[in-house]
Amino acid sequence: MKYIFVIADPNFKENSKACTELVSKAYELTNNRDAKVVTILFGDISEEDICEVVKYGSHKVIVCNCKENGGYRYYSNIVNVLCSREQPELVIFPGTIVGKGIASTVATKFGGGLTAECIDIKVDGKERYCFSRAAMNSSMIAQIVCNEDCIQMCTVKLNVFQKTGYQLELGEPEIEYFDCADISENENVLNLIKREKVEQKEQVDLENKQLIFGIGRGVSKEDIDKIKVISKFYNGEYGTTRYLVEEGIMKKNRQVGQSGINVCPKLYIAFGISGASQHMVGLKNTGKIVAVNSDKNAPIFKYADYGIIADSHEIIDCLYKKVIGDII
């Protein structure tokens, strides 16, 4: 029997959607194979939470009775023990900050192969897992395999996989309560001196918007202001690429893509975006993509459903005038 581990973020309450997405994918990977999904949850977990992860495809749930706010090294120690015990062939971690810390620590400890922020996992003909992620600095997707002798691991962000909502016939799921009393806490623990609520930043809900305007390098500052008006008028949002964030023109919480947010709108309208894979992976579950770019060779036209080869400025201006006309 082979095992696929799905590790939940220790803050399950705020990350339950990500967890069930990972469980759905893990379950899909067990199709026609002698493999089981084992989901590992930490801390104060309700029966409803357990039902939730079972519903999406966990054959077994391990609830770790551990202390709260243990720090990523503490959770890594727990995962280490469980990995040593069960020898899973694949471990899927959430792409949260703590998730990344645990993944990297466990992978280093076990000499495991780790693919960060992967966007797909498949089993190939040789029973190997094949992980996809945006390739460095190109418009391609790299497919990554691990050495045969090691545990295979990956981190996955929110909104990469879809919850499939299986009403599964898994039989009675197995639930284990794992006692963490013997788990060592590392020395050199940090002493919390102060914890202050940060002033609320502008709340941007890109993850759940149905209409998103993408703003790329080819859009001027004036036109960005116009897109803000347009997107507000249509009850949409606007997102951007890494480049504009690093230029200081846009805030990080609007960055779509590998090191930003994954979005899944019904419609994404990209203005002046060239289409580097690191941006495009964030659009994997987007309904329709409309690309406006003056460069007919821009890679984004390979991914778009509709292409408009034109100066973004002209189109934005026209749309803006319509919107303003409607407002007045």
Add this chain to the structure above:
Amino acid sequence: MINVVVCVKVVSANLIGRKEKVDGIYGLNPYDMYALNKVIELKKKVPCKITCLCMGKEDVKDVLVHCKAMGVDEAILLSDRLFSGSDTYATTYTLALAIKKLNYDLIVCGCEAVDGETGQVPYSLAQRLELTCIPNVEDIDTIMDQEIQVRYEDGEYMNTVAGKLPLVIIFKNFTTKTGKINLLKLKRAQSSPIIVWSAKDIEAEPDLLGQVGSKTKVCHAVNISNKKREISYIEGSSSEVSNWLEKVIQEN
């Protein structure tokens, strides 16, 4: 004296968003630039020795010279053909061996590199050195008697923690600004050599380095879209096209 090791990566200049003109084909990863600036600021308040550690080809030396002109005391380039093709695992094996040869109290990293965008190296490095890593650091408040106090962002909260050195910290931000560089300092930096260490110098096992020592490998690259999207081009004047766009938005 606090010994600070800053791990930096040199990336292709065209990946760095910069308002000013890019000089040269390489630049410092903007996340590492931010971390480096913070450490140089710290040095003004607390006596520090800053060592920059970088893996890369010999031709990235200019960027390290620049780091020295900014205020880095020593720059070490880990350069060897055996290092090429390293994934996170092989990278941190290499970096950890080099760090073990140095005196270190504080290891500072940027949160990711703009080319790889994995952000896994600091944690893996911390594990190899058996240290704790603090991510998302906003600022270093104080550092004295082998204890550091930092502020880091934790969701909606800003936490202030004290920790015993040595530790690894990850700054969360980035910048593309290098700040002003004194010409005299640049001249001085240019005349002092960048230390280059090979695999032999760090006493590395060749089997654990580079592609050979990596746990993952890229088997091939494919086109991004898994749905075979058929593109239709919308043609016409700007107003025709925007009429069409308006319709699509409204139907949606």
